[in-house]
Amino acid sequence: MTFNPLEQRGIPLDRQLRNWRELNVQPIDPDRCDPYTRCRIITMNGIEVEAILFSHQLARNTVDPEVKRQLARTRYIEAQQQKVVNWLLPGVSSVLETTIAYEQVAVDLTAWVARMEPDPYLKQAYQFGVLEDFDHLYRYANLYEMIEHRKAESIVDNLTEVMPGRPTRYHHRDAYDNVRDPYDKTATDPLSKLHALTIMSAEQQTMNFYMNTGPTYMEPIARQLYQEIGLIEEEHVTHYESLVDPGETWWEQLVNHEYNECYLYYSFMEQESDPRVKSIWELHLNMELEHLHTACDLMRRHDGRDPQEVLAPELPNVLTFEPNKQYLRELLDTQMDLTTLGAGYVREAHERFEKMQEQIHGGEAPPSDRVMTEHDEMFGREYRVQTEGEHPDPAQREK
Amino acid sequence: MSDLHTPQAGDDQLPDIDVVGLLMRQHGDIRNLFDEVEQSEGEERRDAFRRLVRLLAVHETAEEEVVHPFVRSAVDGGAQIVEERLAEEKSAKETLSALDDMDTDDPKFLPMLMRLRTDVQEHARAEERYEFSHIRRSTDVTNLAAMAKAVKAAEAMAPTRPHPGVESATANVALGPVAALMDRTKDAVRKAMGSG
Numbered sequence: 102m103t104f105n106p107l108e109q110r111g112i113p114l115d116r117q118l119r120n121w122r123e124l125n126v127q128p129i130d131p132d133r134c135d136p137y138t139r140c141r142i143i144t145m146n147g148i149e150v151e152a153i154l155f156s157h158q159l160a161r162n163t164v165d166p167e168v169k170r171q172l173a174r175t176r177y178i179e180a181q182q183q184k185v186v187n188w189l190l191p192g193v194s195s196v197l198e199t200t201i202a203y204e205q206v207a208v209d210l211t212a213w214v215a216r217m218e219p220d221p222y223l224k225q226a227y228q229f230g231v232l233e234d235f236d237h238l239y240r241y242a243n244l245y246e247m248i249e250h251r252k253a254e255s256i257v258d259n260l261t262e263v264m265p266g267r268p269t270r271y272h273h274r275d276a277y278d279n280v281r282d283p284y285d286k287t288a289t290d291p292l293s294k295l296h297a298l299t300i301m302s303a304e305q306q307t308m309n310f311y312m313n314t315g316p317t318y319m320e321p322i323a324r325q326l327y328q329e330i331g332l333i334e335e336e337h338v339t340h341y342e343s344l345v346d347p348g349e350t351w352w353e354q355l356v357n358h359e360y361n362e363c364y365l366y367y368s369f370m371e372q373e374s375d376p377r378v379k380s381i382w383e384l385h386l387n388m389e390l391e392h393l394h395t396a397c398d399l400m401r402r403h404d405g406r407d408p409q410e411v412l413a414p415e416l417p418n419v420l421t422f423e424p425n426k427q428y429l430r431e432l433l434d435t436q437m438d439l440t441t442l443g444a445g446y447v448r449e450a451h452e453r454f455e456k457m458q459e460q461i462h463g464g465e466a467p468p469s470d471r472v473m474t475e476h477d478e479m480f481g482r483e484y485r486v487q488t489e490g491e492h493p494d495p496a497q498r499e500k
Numbered sequence: 501m502s503d504l505h506t507p508q509a510g511d512d513q514l515p516d517i518d519v520v521g522l523l524m525r526q527h528g529d530i531r532n533l534f535d536e537v538e539q540s541e542g543e544e545r546r547d548a549f550r551r552l553v554r555l556l557a558v559h560e561t562a563e564e565e566v567v568h569p570f571v572r573s574a575v576d577g578g579a580q581i582v583e584e585r586l587a588e589e590k591s592a593k594e595t596l597s598a599l600d601d602m603d604t605d606d607p608k609f610l611p612m613l614m615r616l617r618t619d620v621q622e623h624a625r626a627e628e629r630y631e632f633s634h635i636r637r638s639t640d641v642t643n644l645a646a647m648a649k650a651v652k653a654a655e656a657m658a659p660t661r662p663h664p665g666v667e668s669a670t671a672n673v674a675l676g677p678v679a680a681l682m683d684r685t686k687d688a689v690r691k692a693m694g695s696g
Contacts, residue, residue: 132531132617193625248521250506250528255535319636320521479512484504 105415106363107397107408111390117178124184128191129375131198136258137422138378140206141369142189143199145385147306148299148365149183152176152358159351168399175392182385189378196314197245197323201256203307204241207234208261210303212425212432214296217418223293226281226344227300228432229439229446230337235429236266237330240469243476243484244326254486260424263486265497267437269469272333273461275453278441279339286346286353291413294345295361299420301341308334322475325468340441349411352400356408359393368419426489434493506532508555510655519566519647520632526559526651527624534617538610545604553600556620557678560589561685562654566647566693567631575634585631588623593678595619600678646693653692654685 129138156176160169190199208231215227242253242263253263284293311334315327349357366386373379397408439446440454450458461467466474476483483499492498509516509525516522533552540548568585571578595616602609636644 132621193621195625195628246506248524250509250512250525251531252504252506255531319633479514480507481513482504 103415104367106360106367106390106393107412109390110394111387112384114174114178114391114395117181117388117391119181119185124181124188126185126188126381127377129189129378131191131194132255135374136202136205136256136260137209138373138375139190139202140209140422141373141382142186142378143203143206143306144210144299144303145365145369145382146183146187147303148362149179149186150306150309151298151302152179152362153183155354155358159355162351171395171399175395178388179392182388185381186385189381195249196317197241197248198251198256200241200310200314201238201245201253203310204234204238205257205261206303207231207307208238208429209422209425210420211300212428213421213423214300216425216428218293218296219290220284220293222282223284223297223344225446226340227296228436229441230300230304230340231429232266232432232436232439233269233272233333233337234266235433236269236272236469237333239263239265239485240269240326240330240472242486244323244472246484247472247476247479248320248323252484252486257486259486259488261486262426262429262488263484264492265494266433267439269329269333270462270467271440271458272336273457273467274336274441275457276336276339278443278453279336279343280444281340281343282444283344283346286349286411289346291411292417294357295364295417297341297344298357298361299365301338301345304334304337304341308338322468322472326472329468350400350404352396352403353406353408353411355396356393356400356411359389359396360412362389363393364416365420367416368421371419372421430489430493433497437494437497510652516648516652517641517645518636519644519651520636522648522651523559523563523567523632524628526555527628530555530559530620530624531617534613534620537604537613542605549599549604553596553678554681556592556596557681558654558685560593561682562651562689563627564589565654565686565689566650567627567635570639570643570647571631571634574638578634581630581634585623585627588619588626592616592619592623597678650689650692654689656688 129142131139153176156172156179160172160176163169163172194202211227211231211234215224215231218224218227238253238257238261245251245253257263284297286294308331311327311331315331316324318324318327363386366382366389370379370382370386373382400406400408438448440450441447442451442454473483485499506512506528508529509522512525514521530552533548533555536548537545537552564586568582572582575581595612599609599612599616602612635647639647
C-alpha cells in the first residue's frame, strides 16, 4: 500500500460545492444491487453524520469566529456528501428492509474490524459487540417475514447468516458496566484509532436511525422491538466511544476524523462493484483529501504539533466488506455467555446485571422474545439462514 | 435461497382482522412471485408467471373494490390520493396485459417483467405510505375486519396455490384473459361486501 493521504492533493474546497442536479443521485436497485454496496453506503452515511455532528460540537467549543467560519465551510460540504451518499438508498425500501441492511453492516463491519484489530483489549470489545448485532439481525429478520412476508435473505443474499447470537434480552446491562477503558493515544497502533472511530460512528448512526424510525410502525410488536433494540444501540455507542482516548485534543480528533474518511473512501473505491457508486467514492476521496489538509493546518496552528506524529505513515490495509461466517461461528461457540463487569468481561451473571435484568423486564418476556413467539404462531417455525450448517451452540439449535 | 416457504397472506396463521396488514403481506407475496418467475425457466417459469398474474389481478381488483372506495369517501383529500394510485395501476395493468400475451421464453419477456416489477413495487410502497396509513387512522376495527374478509373472498376466487383438497374446484376455474379474471373477482368481492 503506497497511498499516503498526507502527500496527496484533492479538489480545492471552493470547487467542491454541488448544484441540485449533481446532488440528485440515482438510487441503487434494492432487488438487484450487491448487498455490500448497500453496506458501504450505510457505513459512509454513518461516517458523514459523525463528521457533521463532531464539527458542530467543535464549533460550539470554538471562540475564534474565523475558525468557526472555516469549520462551517468544510461542514457544509460534508453535509452535501452525506446527502449524496444516503440518497443512494432507494425510496421503495421499507424501514425494516433498511434496518436489516444496517444490521448486516453491524455484523460484517464489526466482525472484520475484530479480525484485524491488533490490540487484544479492543479486539475483545468488538467480539463482544458483534454477537449482539448478530442477534438483532435475527430478530428483525423474523419481524420482516411477519410484516412483509419477505425473507431477509433477499436483502443479505446469503453473505451473512441469520440465526441467534447472544440473546437480546441479556443485552440490557447496568449502564455502569457499559463503559470500557480507552486506548492510550501515545502507545496505540494508529489503525486502532481508525477502527474505534469507524465502529463508534456506525453504531451511533444505527442508534439515531432506530430512535427516529421506530415509532413510524403501527404494528405493536414492531414498535416495541425498535424500542428495545434502540436502547441497546445506546449501550453500544457508550461501549465503543469509551474506547477512544479522551486525552486527544479537539484538533487531533478532527484530524483523525478526516483521515478516517480518506481511509474509508479509499477502501470502498478499491472494492466497489457498482461503477456509478465507485465514482462517488472516488470524488468524495478527492474532497476529503482537502478537508484533511485543512484539519492538519488547524492542528499545527492550535496544538503546535505536526499531525504526522499521531497518524499512520501510510494508509493501512483497505477495510473490506466480505463474509465472516466462520469467524462468527467461532465467536458463537465461545463467547455467547459473556457479559460486562466494570471495564471487563465475565461469564457469570453478577448482582448489578441481575438487578438491571429484573427491573427492565418487569417479570415479562421482552419484545425480542415475543417477536419469536408471534412469528411461530404465524408460521409454525422460525426464520433462519444457516448456510454453513447448524448453530455452533447446541442450546441455540432450532427445536 | 433457503427452502423455507412463506405461505401467502390468508394461508399463514394470522386471524386477518386487519385489511392493511393483510394487503401489506400480499405485497410481499407478489414480490416473492416476481423472484420465482425471474429465477425459473421453461415450464416452471410459465407456471410461476400464471400465479403472479392471478395474484396481481386479484390483489389490484380487491384494492379497487374495497380500499379505494373507502379512502375516496372517508378520507379528507381521498379522491386525489386514489386518482394518483389509479394512474399507477393503469400503467402497470397495461404492461401486465402486454406480458400476458407474450411467451415467457421470449427474450423480451424478462426486461419487460423488470419494468413491471419496478412499477408494481413503487405503486405498492405509495399505497402503504399514502393510502393505508389513512385507512388505519380513520376506521374502526369492525370495518378493518370486514374489509379484510372481502379481500380474502377475492383471493379465494383465484387462489395462487391450490389449497389441499380443493384442487379440482380451483383447477376447474378457467382463467381466461386478465380482464375476465378481474371481472369475476369484482363480483366475488361485491358479494362478500354485501353479505359482510
